[in-house]
Amino acid sequence: MWYLQTGPCDKGEKMLKTWYSFLLCWLSLRLEANPGLKVRITQKGLDYGRRIGMELLKQTVLKETFPSLSGQESFFVVKVNYVISRLRINAVDFPETSASFIPGTGISLSVAHASATISADWRMNTWLLSKHQGGITVSISGLFIAVIFEVSRDSTGHLSMSLHNCQLSINSIKVKLNGGSSWINSFLSGYLEKPIHTKLDKNLCLNIKYKIQMMDxxxxxxxxxxxxxxxxxxxxxxxxxxxxxxxxxNLDLKGAVYPVGNHTDPPFAPAPFALPNQGDSMLYLGVSSYFLKSASLAYYRAGAFNITISEELATTFNLNTALFKDFLPEIALSYVTACPALLKLMATTPPVVSLDADRCILQITGCVEVFAVLPNSTTQYIFTGNLTASTRANLTITRQKLIISLLLKRLQFSLLHSTLGFSKQMSLLENFVSYALRSAAIPVINDKLGKGFPLPILAHTTLTGPVIKINQGYLVISTDIHYKHEEGGDADLHSHS
Structure with missing residues (x-):
């Protein structure tokens, strides 16, 4: 039998490899621990959600249908079979509601002194009597419900909700019947209160659990x-x-931007950042520089920063070879008749994003190639230059999206290669390239960025009065929200107490 004997050096090497593997695993977990985006819902936001939720609950309850109730009760020696059908809630009132955060668990919602009026049809029969039927009105008062929702993350990164606890008590149930004889009314009024109470005790929390499962x-x-x-x-x-x-x-989101069809993580990790300890707004959104850097890398990989400026795009100047004769005098000799020209701008590295106090700077490093378009539609190379453009990024929020628009602040340009020699008027050439960027290239980039970055907010909600604060390494959006139901009902309560 062949075997290898492991010596002290081999054991040490294996231990070292094991340690390195453990260290790399631990580091990878640490790198994934920081989010690119943070969402914070405050007590003010929770109170707004409670008010909207209770209004929607009222609308839902008044439209909801309920299954029939049936049973058998004994009245002295007489067994009575009854059926309660066509149950419908005519009125409901939630005079006292409250919501609060339960640290480490989720959200508590309580309803006190609630009342409801329910109407239905009743039918009964016994072996002694023929069928009797009529209408019924049930008045419920002093209803108390306390529910705790547990929030978590599922295996796919979705927000998950479940019922953690449900408590229910009912102070009074009154039943009023019409139709039938007086003794039947007396029987049903007294005996139906108990089964209705039992049904509510048994089914209301189950119904709440089912609704939460639907929401989940x-x-x-x-x-x-x-x-x-x-x-x-x-x-x-x-x-x-x-x-x-x-x-x-707090909700910590990955907040990574990828090119479409390529979900390779960026070669850098998000740095930790914290949202301000404030509660004046309903919602706080934290956007780290990691999010913006990954967006820059994604757009770079997708070629969004590569632009060809042609005559059609250069609407503010005549883009032809005659334009360059002041920069490269030899061009007049090579192109006696002016030809259309093309400027090809290419980013050579992902634009560098930096967030500083109240400033967002995007620095683009690239090159520009200039070609003449000959009468036979072929192109002829003229010169190549390197450029570094420093742009100021203006951040605004429109249509629930973060919109970034660039403004050129500074440009450095150097002529790298030319078939017609090197210009002695570099400052003029640099000024022209700067003008071409401002008037043609930057507007094209802004148009590509103009669709904006959708912000993580709930459906049917809009941001009201959002304020952007740029800090070192991250920015914070503080805002209230406005809910508009899809059927058209407004619920703008951001200024209410």
Whole structure:
């Protein structure tokens, strides 16, 4: 039998490899721990959601249909079979509601002193009597419900909800009947209160659990990968379960931007950042430089920063060979008759994004190639230059999207190669390239960025009065929200107490 004997050196090498593997695994976990985006819902936002939720609940309850109730009761020696059908809620009132965060768990919602009026049809029969039927009105008062929702993250990065606890108590149920004889009314009024009470005790929390399961199923249908445009997508998946505190809940999202069809993670990691300890707004969105850097890399990989300026695009100047004769005098000898020209601008590295106090700077390093378009539609190379453009990024929020538009601040240009010799008027050539960038190239880039980055907010909600604050390495959007139901009902409560 052949075998290899492991010596002290081999054992040490194996231990070292094991240690390196452990260290790399630990580092990779640490690198994934920081989010690119943060979402914070404050108590003010929760109170707004409670008010909207209760209004929607009222609308839903008044439209809801309920299954028939049937049973058998004994009245002295007489057994009575009854059926309650066509149950419908005519009125409901939730005078006292409250919502709060349960640290480490989720959200608590309580309803006190609630009341409801229910109408239905009744039918009964016994072996002694023929069938009797009529109408019934049930008045419920003093209803108390306390529900705790648990929030978590599922295996696919979706937000998940489940029922953690449900408590219910009913102070009074009154039943009033019409139709039938007086003794039947007396019987049903007294005996139906108990089964209705029992049914509510048994089924109300089960119904709430079912509704939460439906909400959870809807949350799982939401796409965590959001399409921006033809160039890029955003990964909005949760990287950890929501962190619930007494005054707010934090959602940490991956916040990585990818080229469409290529979900390779950027070769850099998000740095930690914290949202301000404030609660004046309903919602706080934290956007790290990692998010913007990954967007820059995604658009670079997708070729969004590569632009060809032609005569059609250069609407503010005549882009032809005669334009360059002041920069390269030899061009007049080579092109006696002016030919159309092309400027090909290419980013050679991903644009560098930096966030500083109240400033967002995007620095683009690239090259420009100039060609003449000959009468036979072929192109002839003229010169190549290197450029470094420093742009100021203006950030605005429109249509629930973060819009980035660039403004050229400084340009450095150097002529790298030319078939017609090197210009002695470099400052003039640099000024022209700067003008071409401002008037033609930057507007094209802004048009590509103009669709904006969709922000992670709920359906049917819009941001009201958003304010952007740029900090070192990240920016914070503080905003209230406005909910508009898809059927057209407004619910703008951001200024209410």
């Amino acid at each position: 199923a809807q949350l799982r249908k939401h796409k965590v990968l959001s399409q921006i445009d033809a160039f890029a997508q955003i990964d909005y998946s949760l990287i950890s379960s929501p962190a619930v505190f007494k005054s707010h809940i």
